[in-house]
Amino acid sequence: MTKIALVTGAGSGIGRATALHLSQAGYSVVLAGRRADALNDTAKLGANMLAVPTDITDPQAVSALFDKTVAEYGRLDVLFNNAGYNPPFLPLEDLPIDELRMTLDINILGAMLCAGEAMRIMKAQDPHGGRIINTGSLSAHMPRPLSAAYSVSKHAITGLTRSLLMDGRAFGITCSQIDVGNAVTDMSTHMVSGAIQADGQLRPEPRMSADEVAKMVVHIAGLPPEANIPFVTVMAGGMPFYGRG
Numbered sequence: 653m654t655k656i657a658l659v660t661g662a663g664s665g666i667g668r669a670t671a672l673h674l675s676q677a678g679y680s681v682v683l684a685g686r687r688a689d690a691l692n693d694t695a696k697l698g699a700n701m702l703a704v705p706t707d708i709t710d711p712q713a714v715s716a717l718f719d720k721t722v723a724e725y726g727r728l729d730v731l732f733n734n735a736g737y738n739p740p741f742l743p744l745e746d747l748p749i750d751e752l753r754m755t756l757d758i759n760i761l762g763a764m765l766c767a768g769e770a771m772r773i774m775k776a777q778d779p780h781g782g783r784i785i786n787t788g789s790l791s792a793h794m795p796r797p798l799s800a801a802y803s804v805s806k807h808a809i810t811g812l813t814r815s816l817l818m819d820g821r822a823f824g825i826t827c828s829q830i831d832v833g834n835a836v837t838d839m840s841t842h843m844v845s846g847a848i849q850a851d852g853q854l855r856p857e858p859r860m861s862a863d864e865v866a867k868m869v870v871h872i873a874g875l876p877p878e879a880n881i882p883f884v885t886v887m888a889g890g891m892p893f894y895g896r897g
Contacts, residue, residue: 654678654679654680654700655678655679655680655729655730655873656679656680656681656682656721656725656726656727656728656729656730657671657674657679657680657681657682657728657729657730657731657732657873658681658682658684658717658718658721658728658730658731658732658766658770659671659674659681659682659683659684659732659734660684660685660706660708660731660732660733660734660735660762660766661684661685661734661735661736661787662681662683662684662685662691662694662703662734663683663685663686663687663689663690663691663693663694664685664690664694664837664838665835665836665837665838665839665862666734666787666832666835666837666862666865666866667685667694667732667734667735668690668694668697668862669861669862669863669865669866670732670734670862670865670866670869670870671683671694671698671701672694672697672698672866673863673866673867673869673870674730674732674866674869674870674873675698675699675700675701676698677870677873677874679700679729679730679873680700680701680702680725681698681700681701681702682701682702682704682717682720682721682724682725683695683701683702683703683704684704684705684706684708684717684735684766685705685706685735686705686706686707687705688703688705691703691704691705702720702721702724704717704720704721708735708758708762708763708765708766709757709758709761709762709765711765714762714765714766714769715769717766717769718766718769718770718772718773721773722773726777727773727777728770728773728774728777728782729782729783729873730782730783730784730785730873731766731767731770731782731783731784731785732785732787732869732873733763733766733767733770733784733785733786733787734786734787735758735762735763735766736758736759736787736805736839737754737755737758737759738755738799738802738839739751739752739754739755739801739802741796741797741798741799741848742798743798744800744801747800747801751801752801755801755802755805756801756804756805759802759805759806759808759809760805760808760809760812763786763809763812764812767784767786767812767816770782770784771784771816771819771820771823771825774820774823774824774825775823775825779824780823780824780825781823781824781825781877782824782825782826783825783826783827783828783872783873783875784816784820784825784826784827784828785827785828785829785830785869785872785873786809786812786813786827786828786829786830787809787829787830787832787865788806788809788810788813788829788830788831788832788883789802789806789809789831789832789833790831790832790833790885790887790893791803791806791807792806792807792809792810792829792831793831794893796847796848797848797849797850797852798848806831809829810829810883813827813828813829813882813883817882824877826877826880827880827882828872828880828881828882828883828884829882829883829884830865830868830869830872830884830885830886831883831884831885831886831887832865832885832886832887833885833886833887833888833891833893834857834858834859834860834887834888834891835859835860835861835862835864835865835886835888836859836860836861836862837862849892855892857888857890857891857892858888858889858890858891859888859891860886860887860888860889864886865886868884868886872884
């Protein structure tokens, strides 16, 4: 039986790479994101994909996304809860309130709304169960300078992952978190010219292919029901994470 996966933030970066790897692994994949054109571009690169433009900060839109998934495929086996936003690097007191709200709404509220809908479906379907895989960050362990809002949002994802691990246990629902460091995405382009360091200096940092994260998602998604990887870090090998601070 073909398994069904839903990927948020599927129009670019890690989301697009993961959607393509899941498709290659035989999944039918629902693509969610704000930009219809970007989702359609992803769909053209793979097979068995359904693009559903969605603002994940809108509860009604999220409900419609998951309703459409069930209407089209009958069930949901994997949610890759990936959509995210990184605001400008600024002192917290200088970060515009719109940027703060957007960061928290997308990174926390959106992730929680999607997880809640996935839990509802996975508890009710027959056979019940499934996997929720959250995109975390090294910032959930050690923040970068001038990134309080983003760091807070990724600490919140860790709390969500740990809570879902408990709440899904009786229903065969597992939850995992992949803490990512310096994948090649639009959000990390500044690292080529220089990322701010703990001493205030700007230095270039190495990046890794988003495919490496995608491969980990496929690996976790394919584990037998009795196995799980609750937390894993996938990072560019030469980035200055250990020793940061």
